[in-house]
Amino acid sequence: MKVAVVIPAAGIGQRMQADRPKQYLQLAGKTILEHTVGRLLQLPQLGQIWLALSAEDPYFEATSLAQQPKVTRVLGGAERANSVLNALHAIDAEQFPWVLVHDAARPLVHIADIENLLQQCFSTQAGGILATLVRDTMKRGDGASPLSKVDHTVSRQQLWHALTPQLFPTALLRDCLSQALAAGIAITDEASALEWAGHPVLLVPGRADNIKITQPEDLALARFYLEQQ
Numbered sequence: 134m135k136v137a138v139v140i141p142a143a144g145i146g147q148r149m150q151a152d153r154p155k156q157y158l159q160l161a162g163k164t165i166l167e168h169t170v171g172r173l174l175q176l177p178q179l180g181q182i183w184l185a186l187s188a189e190d191p192y193f194e195a196t197s198l199a200q201q202p203k204v205t206r207v208l209g210g211a212e213r214a215n216s217v218l219n220a221l222h223a224i225d226a227e228q229f230p231w232v233l234v235h236d237a238a239r240p241l242v243h244i245a246d247i248e249n250l251l252q253q254c255f256s257t258q259a260g261g262i263l264a265t266l267v268r269d270t271m272k273r274g275d276g277a278s279p280l281s282k283v284d285h286t287v288s289r290q291q292l293w294h295a296l297t298p299q300l301f302p303t304a305l306l307r308d309c310l311s312q313a314l315a316a317g318i319a320i321t322d323e324a325s326a327l328e329w330a331g332h333p334v335l336l337v338p339g340r341a342d343n344i345k346i347t348q349p350e351d352l353a354l355a356r357f358y359l360e361q362q
């Protein structure tokens with residue numbers, strides 16, 4: 134079955150402290166966005182990609198993706214969740230009953246991980262996300278300023294990093310996300326909306342090198358991982 138893919142790429146990359154949005158920074162000779170879309174273009178189950186871009190994006194036209202027929206552009210929104218919802222409203226849920234949402238800032242995702250996510254979710258007919266178990270001891274800060282102190286240690290049993298792609302029935306995700314945002318719920322990933330609405334979300338173990346390029350030091354790490362692949 135072919136799936137829709139939504140790639141939110143309308144962010145400004147503030148934490149990256151770069152001269153342009155991080156999805157347009159160079160990684161091994163092409164932009165991070167071109168790497169990410171290039172990965173998804175390899176997916177045999179790919180139907181079409183809906184790419185959410187900022188209205189003020191002056192960079193996309195200069196990429197190799199501007200002429201890519203598998204990419205449909207949609208307008209991004211104020212937050213990541215708004216960008217995703219804009220894309221979902223553009224998808225025919227009857228033509229594409231399932232949708233993968235994947236961050237533009239995660240260029241290192243492995244196709245094998247995505248295919249495993251698809252297989253696990255289709256076999257159980259439940260939505261799911263790629264995730265990786267936390268390895269470090271986790272602390273909750275007391276929020277004091279200028280220097281936080283430890284409030285308490287958080288048990289890391291069954292504590293996961295949520296990654297992307299996240300895979301859900303298209304109409305269900307669209308409706309849950311729309312209702313959660315209307316209710317003022319803070320949504321930082323698609324699974325949050327399904328959880329809020331009481332739907333199960335599978336945790337599918339994925340590779341820890343599927344990093345989200347977020348801070349300056351992440352670029353060197355991404356280069357290293359890319360060389361290892």
Ligand SMILES: Nc1ccn([C@@H]2O[C@H](COP(=O)(O)OP(=O)(O)OP(=O)(O)O)[C@@H](O)[C@H]2O)c(=O)n1
Pocket residue numbers: 140141142143144145146147148149154155156185209210211212213214216217236237238239345346347
């Ligand atoms: N209004 C927004 C904000 C973010 N994103 C996208 O969502 C993904 C994950 O978001 P994040 O890593 O937070 O990217 P930025 O919002 O650009 O980063 P920052 O928070 O540092 O500004 C990125 O691919 C980003 O382009 C989006 O499509 N629309």
Ligand SMILES: C[C@](O)(CO)[C@H](O)COP(=O)(O)O
Pocket residue numbers: 213236294295296297321322323345
């Ligand atoms: C969707 C996500 O990548 C899962 O970890 C994460 O929530 C995105 O957060 P961001 O602050 O929008 O980068």
